[in-house]
Amino acid sequence: MMKNLKTGLVIGGSIGGLLAARVLSDFCSKVLIVEKDTFPDGPEHRNGTPQAFHPHRITPRGKAIIDRFFPDYEQDLVSHGAPSSLNKIIHQHNQFGTMVSPYPRNDIKFSRAVLEYVIRERVRKIDNIHFLQKHDVLSLTASSETDRITGVLARDRETDLSPFPIEADLVIDTSGRTSKLSQWLVDLGFTVPLPDKMTANIGYSTRRYKLPPGKEHLADKWDAVNVGGTPGKTFLGAFSFIENQVAETILYRPDGVFPPSDPDQFEREIGRLPSPLISELISGLEPITPPKGFRVPCLFRHHFDQMVNWPPGLLVLGDAYSNFDPIFGQGMTVAAIEAELLYKELGRNDSDPPKTGFERTMLKKFQHVIEAAWWLNCAADLRWEGVGYEGAQPLKGIEFGQTYMDFYLKYATEKQDWKLYGLYWAVNTLSVSPKAIFNPEMVQIVLSSSPSGQNELDQLKNGNSLENALRDILPDFSEEIFAPEKMNKLEVRREN
Numbered sequence: 001m002m003k004n005l006k007t008g009l010v011i012g013g014s015i016g017g018l019l020a021a022r023v024l025s026d027f028c029s030k031v032l033i034v035e036k037d038t039f040p041d042g043p044e045h046r047n048g049t050p051q052a053f054h055p056h057r058i059t060p061r062g063k064a065i066i067d068r069f070f071p072d073y074e075q076d077l078v079s080h081g082a083p084s085s086l087n088k089i090i091h092q093h094n095q096f097g098t099m100v101s102p103y104p105r106n107d108i109k110f111s112r113a114v115l116e117y118v119i120r121e122r123v124r125k126i127d128n129i130h131f132l133q134k135h136d137v138l139s140l141t142a143s144s145e146t147d148r149i150t151g152v153l154a155r156d157r158e159t160d161l162s163p164f165p166i167e168a169d170l171v172i173d174t175s176g177r178t179s180k181l182s183q184w185l186v187d188l189g190f191t192v193p194l195p196d197k198m199t200a201n202i203g204y205s206t207r208r209y210k211l212p213p214g215k216e217h218l219a220d221k222w223d224a225v226n227v228g229g230t231p232g233k234t235f236l237g238a239f240s241f242i243e244n245q246v247a248e249t250i251l252y253r254p255d256g257v258f259p260p261s262d263p264d265q266f267e268r269e270i271g272r273l274p275s276p277l278i279s280e281l282i283s284g285l286e287p288i289t290p291p292k293g294f295r296v297p298c299l300f301r302h303h304f305d306q307m308v309n310w311p312p313g314l315l316v317l318g319d320a321y322s323n324f325d326p327i328f329g330q331g332m333t334v335a336a337i338e339a340e341l342l343y344k345e346l347g348r349n350d351s352d353p354p355k356t357g358f359e360r361t362m363l364k365k366f367q368h369v370i371e372a373a374w375w376l377n378c379a380a381d382l383r384w385e386g387v388g389y390e391g392a393q394p395l396k397g398i399e400f401g402q403t404y405m406d407f408y409l410k411y412a413t414e415k416q417d418w419k420l421y422g423l424y425w426a427v428n429t430l431s432v433s434p435k436a437i438f439n440p441e442m443v444q445i446v447l448s449s450s451p452s453g454q455n456e457l458d459q460l461k462n463g464n465s466l467e468n469a470l471r472d473i474l475p476d477f478s479e480e481i482f483a484p485e486k487m488n489k490l491e492v493r494r495e496n
């Protein structure tokens, strides 16, 4: 295969960075991942990803993409003791009722540390990818004539000697939500648009438990219990399993009312959830950690795509570009979709160097997936008092989105309709476009099923056709990234 770029450099060696490096390995002679941490020898915690203690789920879409880049990677997860969810009970409690069913897919459940380790080990086996650990990237370097990014300045964290330059044809920032990319661009003289912000104040508290003798059957029976509670009023709780018969339980809220990390208070709050099931399941389990908290003070979506003078030789993906409320489990999937889009674009004509404007094209394409995830996040979190939105453009259709999603969830739950309920989750996990539920036929069925829904429908239409009314009120979600049949044809040419 032609390698049309000499060196690719990836800032950060977490999920986004590992996927970006995997993509570049097919198009660059050499790929360097610069990571500030030292990677542990096994699936263990490291400081650069403090979120990793908390539950991490991959969506079916994210899993399919990772599997194309790292075929059968789930077998590696299984070899670390990660369980399958196939035919185990999934119990979903929301404000309208409860849905209970055996889970029909063979998805593997894992801790984030195991997932990252498994992917990292696959990446290590790719001969043109190299790691530079314990090195901080401090800034970007650029050519003074063309503004092209020529590499980075890095510093060894142990010796702390002077920063030194590393040259690259293409730099991809995947340094996560603490990325300093905006500042680095400003330092080079660029004007950077302000990001959109959702001023949520998200609190997680997670505790892990071991199954004592006599309780092992729980891991064979249960996949996940999600107790959604009443938006705006109660904590959300969840219970599920990771590798080696360890159960994890979380409490969550996005509005600055933080779940407790004191063990007694944590279990008291679990007991106050609108369903007693999680409390019943953990009674008699052996806590192996205290509850650990995590706070996300703000979510942001950058608009680097709007910079007319975005420098060639630079890209950004994953949390560094946009990040999301973790409760929806979308972050790793967005990074994976972005990596897949990049692979597709680089593969279009891999005998030539990328065309002028390629970087801005990519940033715009990444926004298509970000747009859907961001809108869904805003629709969910802006229901909570105290959660605000700051953006150059007003959000489109959020109030209608919130109202309709409630009607939809109520309809699916009361009818115990797993097909519709599954579609709701397929939208929220980015497997299908929001249009799969926000389309005229579906909106008609759901809203006309109750007098209050019919009222909403009449107001929405206001003498218009439903099709036109929906087109006017909702964002124009890109269909391209939600056409998996097209994306599935992506041929990843090397087996790793």
Ligand SMILES: Cc1cc2nc3c(=O)[nH]c(=O)nc-3n(C[C@H](O)[C@H](O)[C@H](O)COP(=O)(O)OP(=O)(O)OC[C@H]3O[C@@H](n4cnc5c(N)ncnc54)[C@H](O)[C@@H]3O)c2cc1C
Pocket: 011, 012, 013, 014, 015, 016, 017, 034, 035, 036, 037, 047, 048, 049, 051, 054, 055, 056, 057, 058, 059, 135, 136, 137, 138, 174, 175, 176, 177, 178, 179, 204, 294, 296, 317, 318, 319, 320, 326, 327, 328, 329, 330, 331, 332, 333, 335
């Ligand atoms: C509590 C919580 C739960 C979550 N649960 C889920 C979930 O269930 N499902 C899901 O899909 N997503 C979840 N997420 C989101 C997920 O963690 C992120 O979307 C994902 O990790 C993004 O990967 P990334 O590579 O972009 O960034 P990160 O994972 O944040 O990695 C950034 C990397 O860059 C390195 N780095 C940073 N700065 C520098 C520098 N200057 N120089 C060199 N290296 C640097 C860091 O050490 C780190 O390795 C959750 C997040 C939180 C906070």
